[in-house]
Amino acid sequence: MQTNFSPDQLRDPELAESNxxxxxxxxxxxxxxxxxxxVLLGDELDSPRGRIYLIKDMLESGGPATExxxxxxxxxxxxxxxxxxxxSGVHYMHLVDHARxxxxxTYRRPLPERVLRSVxxxxxPRPWLMRLALLGAGVARPFRSxxxxxxxxxxxxxxxxxxxxxxxxxxxxxxxPQVHRAEGKRRGxxxxxxxxxxxxxxxxxxEATIRLLTRLGIEVVIPRxxxxxxxxxxxxxxxxxxxAAARANLAAWSAEAEGEGLDAVIINTSGCGTTVKDYGFMFxxxxxxxxxxxxxxxxxxxDVSEYLSRIGYAPTRPAPALTVAYHAACxxxxxxxxxxxxxxxxxxxxxxxxxxxxxxxxxxxxxxxxMMQPAIATRLRERKLANxxxxxxxxxxxxxxxxxxxxxxxxxxxxxxxxxxDWMAGGPAPASLGPLLAARAA
Amino acid sequence: MxxxxxxxxxxxxxxxxxxxxxxxxxxxxxxxxxxxxLRPYETDGxxxxxxxxxxxALPSTTDEVAAVMAFCHREGVRVVPRGAGTSLxxxxxxxxxxxxxxxxxxxxxxxxxxxxxxxVVQAGVTNIGITQRxxxxxxxxxPDPSSQLACMIGGNVNMNSGGAHCLKYGVTANNLLxxxxxxxxxxxxxxxxxxxxxxxxxxxxxxxxxxxxxxxxTEVTVRILRSPEGARAMLAGFRANEVAGACVDAIISSGxxxxxLEFMDRPAIHACEAFAHAGYPLDAEALLIIEVEGSVExxxxxxxxxxxxxxxxxxxxxxxxxxxxxxxxxxxxRKGAFGAVGRISPDYLCMDGTxxxxxxxxxxxxxxxxxxxxxxxxxxxxxxxxxxxxxLIMFDANDPASMHKAECFGADILKLCVxxxxxxxxxxxxxxxxxxxxxxxxxxxxLDQQRRIKSAFDPGWLxxxxxxxxxxxxAA
Numbered sequence: 001m002q003t004n005f006s007p008d009q010l011r012d013p014e015l016a017e018s019n020x021x022x023x024x025x026x027x028x029x030x031x032x033x034x035x036x037x038x039v040l041l042g043d044e045l046d047s048p049r050g051r052i053y054l055i056k057d058m059l060e061s062g063g064p065a066t067e068x069x070x071x072x073x074x075x076x077x078x079x080x081x082x083x084x085x086x087x088s089g090v091h092y093m094h095l096v097d098h099a100r101x102x103x104x105x106t107y108r109r110p111l112p113e114r115v116l117r118s119v120x121x122x123x124x125p126r127p128w129l130m131r132l133a134l135l136g137a138g139v140a141r142p143f144r145s146x147x148x149x150x151x152x153x154x155x156x157x158x159x160x161x162x163x164x165x166x167x168x169x170x171x172x173x174x175x176x177p178q179v180h181r182a183e184g185k186r187r188g189x190x191x192x193x194x195x196x197x198x199x200x201x202x203x204x205x206x207e208a209t210i211r212l213l214t215r216l217g218i219e220v221v222i223p224r225x226x227x228x229x230x231x232x233x234x235x236x237x238x239x240x241x242x243x244a245a246a247r248a249n250l251a252a253w254s255a256e257a258e259g260e261g262l263d264a265v266i267i268n269t270s271g272c273g274t275t276v277k278d279y280g281f282m283f284x285x286x287x288x289x290x291x292x293x294x295x296x297x298x299x300x301x302x303d304v305s306e307y308l309s310r311i312g313y314a315p316t317r318p319a320p321a322l323t324v325a326y327h328a329a330c331x332x333x334x335x336x337x338x339x340x341x342x343x344x345x346x347x348x349x350x351x352x353x354x355x356x357x358x359x360x361x362x363x364x365x366x367x368x369x370x371m372m373q374p375a376i377a378t379r380l381r382e383r384k385l386a387n388x389x390x391x392x393x394x395x396x397x398x399x400x401x402x403x404x405x406x407x408x409x410x411x412x413x414x415x416x417x418x419x420x421x422d423w424m425a426g427g428p429a430p431a432s433l434g435p436l437l438a439a440r441a442a
Numbered sequence: 443m444x445x446x447x448x449x450x451x452x453x454x455x456x457x458x459x460x461x462x463x464x465x466x467x468x469x470x471x472x473x474x475x476x477x478x479x480l481r482p483y484e485t486d487g488x489x490x491x492x493x494x495x496x497x498x499a500l501p502s503t504t505d506e507v508a509a510v511m512a513f514c515h516r517e518g519v520r521v522v523p524r525g526a527g528t529s530l531x532x533x534x535x536x537x538x539x540x541x542x543x544x545x546x547x548x549x550x551x552x553x554x555x556x557x558x559x560x561x562v563v564q565a566g567v568t569n570i571g572i573t574q575r576x577x578x579x580x581x582x583x584x585p586d587p588s589s590q591l592a593c594m595i596g597g598n599v600n601m602n603s604g605g606a607h608c609l610k611y612g613v614t615a616n617n618l619l620x621x622x623x624x625x626x627x628x629x630x631x632x633x634x635x636x637x638x639x640x641x642x643x644x645x646x647x648x649x650x651x652x653x654x655x656x657x658x659x660t661e662v663t664v665r666i667l668r669s670p671e672g673a674r675a676m677l678a679g680f681r682a683n684e685v686a687g688a689c690v691d692a693i694i695s696s697g698x699x700x701x702x703l704e705f706m707d708r709p710a711i712h713a714c715e716a717f718a719h720a721g722y723p724l725d726a727e728a729l730l731i732i733e734v735e736g737s738v739e740x741x742x743x744x745x746x747x748x749x750x751x752x753x754x755x756x757x758x759x760x761x762x763x764x765x766x767x768x769x770x771x772x773x774x775x776r777k778g779a780f781g782a783v784g785r786i787s788p789d790y791l792c793m794d795g796t797x798x799x800x801x802x803x804x805x806x807x808x809x810x811x812x813x814x815x816x817x818x819x820x821x822x823x824x825x826x827x828x829x830x831x832x833x834l835i836m837f838d839a840n841d842p843a844s845m846h847k848a849e850c851f852g853a854d855i856l857k858l859c860v861x862x863x864x865x866x867x868x869x870x871x872x873x874x875x876x877x878x879x880x881x882x883x884x885x886x887x888x889l890d891q892q893r894r895i896k897s898a899f900d901p902g903w904l905x906x907x908x909x910x911x912x913x914x915x916x917a918a
Contacts, residue, residue, distance in 0.1 A: 087781025
């Protein structure tokens with residue numbers, strides 16, 4: 001596609017990168033069809049091709065972002081379904097990331113929105129603050145319908161409170177910095193990203209990961225100094241906080257990699273995985289040692305399902321007759337192109353695996369999207385739940401805490417894939433399956 | 443460069459009133475009028491031509507379409523219909539004084555009747571959406587343009603779209619039973635029905651391929667077919683484009699009709715392989731994808747016959763897909779081929795001429811020669827069995843000289859198609875792209891006859907008036 005940047009603009013490495021991406025797009029329009037917001041809203045401005053055009057215009061003009069552009073870019077889930085569809089290989093993710101940074105730097109949002117975004121950016125990446133906030137939200141949750149107003153802000157606050165769990169699990173000691181020794185002969189050594197929101201909302205996911213990996217002979221390191229991957233702030237266009245979070249992780253993992261060595265950096269929250277795998281790009285213009293570290297860590301980063309497929313997994317007990325609907329998280333299927341492994345592992349574990357129609361469409365979670373765009377997120381949630389229900393599963397498995405939270409409260413329990421794999425290889429049954437299993441036993 | 447008709451100054455002057463009129467008819471989010479939100483609607487799949495419209499209307503029902511049409515008719519405002527905006531001939535290119543009516547919100551499948559094998563769908567349903575809806579019951583909708591993932595059935599009707607599998611099943615026109623249309627005056631009219639054949643004149647035949655110039659299509663009744671028992675694709679690689687072209691002619695003239703017979707040359711093979719990882723032969727100069735379907739015995743028999751024919755042309759490789767996944771990858775690459783060319787060139791012009799298959803070797807040779815003459819690379823990806831060529835001329839839109847050369851090269855290819863007894867467009871439509879070449883194909887009298895049909899439906903020439911006819915003929 002034709003672009004219109006001045007030679008001066010193209011000296012800026014960020015703009016040069018975006019120009020290269022735009023030049024790859026031939027405007028064929030394939031991406032529109034698989035974009036969740038286009039499917040729902042039926043306006044090309046809410047499709048990847050429309051956004052690419054809006055972003056192109058905004059970047060070419062060089063001026064500050066305007067409200068219409070912000071509106072349509074904000075509605076993008078960053079699910080990256082368009083990147084799976086695109087025959088030309090347009091790197092939409094890097095383009096929209098650039099646009100978000102440009103918006104954050106040049107556009108002044110209304111005050112309540114600024115406050116909400118700052119609070120989310122402050123709280124979500126910090127487990128102790130998140131825990132505190134959730135305890136508060138838990139108290140406020142029953143009163144959310146009393147929140148006045150029909151505006152976007154009131155909707156957002158109600159959505160925030162609705163997402164808060166009724167009961168917060170106690171903190172898990174397994175997630176604090178330490179080394180979990182391999183059982184038997186050590187076959188490998190990995191670092192585990194324990195995540196930020198996930199370790200507060202569902203510590204059982206990290207516990208299952210650690211149990212299963214150590215049982216398979218893998219030493220699991222929880223390095224000191226590691227924290228949020230940076231995705232939450234990165235997707236808000238808050239460049240510096242995202243880079244700071246990434247740097248902390250790079251320092252922690254590099255120390256391990258350069259010390260006793262690492263075979264992989266394991267990530268069991270696929271949203272984070274997409275970002276960690278992109279560290280190499282994020283740090284491409286940074287000075288050493290960061291650039292080199294980022295490249296090496298991105299190459300080591302692996303989703304837990306990817307790693308298990310590589311080292312081999314086998315169940316140790318017969319699986320109960322359960323039909324598992326596999327919900328493909330966008331960050332896994334589109335962001336990391338991991339589509340086969342989780343299903344193959346679940347089948348290997350002995351489950352009957354089914355997939356919903358429209359599996360490529362996002363469930364609406366998308367990081368902070370379900371808090372910032374509750375109306376669209378709710379429609380996507382309902383559509384996803386209906387597609388899942390049509391397959392009549394006993395339970396749903398997914399590889400991302402965001403999706404698990406978003407889809408909870410439907411007619412079936414939700415678990416992380418790793419919890420099922422751990423269960424069939426000697427771990428405890430996932431607690432959330434309690435009622436289902438009790439009903440089966442009766 | 444394509445000229446657009448002069449915008450009507452008096453319409454431009456009433457812009458605010460016209461937008462206010464639209465807002466009175468449609469919900470708030472269904473009218474787009476701010477300049478920066480209009481820009482993404484300035485073009486379609488042919489980005490070489492661009493024009494920001496006066497406004498965009500996004501109706502959700504036939505009644506809303508009718509209301510907008512009646513309003514535009516009353517106000518003398520031109521209208522450009524748009525589906526998914528995937529046209530490669532500029533079929534959805536706006537005008538400065540026109541309202542773009544986007545039909546993407548009419549995206550519901552209204553009914554499916556398996557007993558009578560009929561589906562009624564709104565114009566904004568994607569082509570593949572019909573098949574996706576009926577495939578679990580063992581049915582499919584046959585015409586399959588390569589953009590079928592995104593392109594919409596209303597656009598298919600207006601361009602009489604084809605596709606890889608049309609060799610056996612025919613194009614859109616052969617798979618339609620009825621239409622619901624809105625006339626330029628805003629009247630809702632039903633044409634045809636859920637059965638063969640409609641009473642009276644063949645209005646369906648007239649409207650199919652009318653490029654949005656006669657009416658707005660809002661609902662389509664299509665025929666759905668039983669899926670075949672199975673299908674298998676063979677990949678045959680050859681040493682030269684001309685050799686592969688001769689092989690196509692040999693297969694077709696032997697009386698075999700494969701369900702699809704597709705051609706890709708070296709640049710296309712490499713670009714598509716990078717996208718689809720289909721195992722295309724990277725050492726071949728040209729590749730044929732030949733698909734047969736039916737029972738296993740039928741497939742084996744046909745593949746055997748085709749293999750014997752291919753072997754006469756000294757193939758570099760012959761391979762039959764062994765699994766459904768392999769077949770899927772082969773078609774993913776073929777259907778994404780135009781986009782995949784984006785990996786090797788920032789821009790392309792896609793031609794759509796059709797020729798008798800016996801002339802394939804000669805025409806491919808002459809296109810190759812022209813490519814060297816113009817100094818522009820060409821990727822050939824096309825429906826060989828139908829003789830429907832799609833040379834993609836690669837150029838750089840950031841360089842105006844390159845763009846001009848590409849246009850001249852494209853015109854020369856299309857003139858060549860007409861010269862050897864073919865025509866300007868197989869399935870993409872004339873649009874704006876081939877408009878000025880219409881008098882290569884037609885005499886003034888023939889053009890005038892077509893123009894009078896347009897005038898009978900749309901006396902004021904409000905509907906997509908800048909397409910199909912050379913501007914002088916349109917103004918006559």
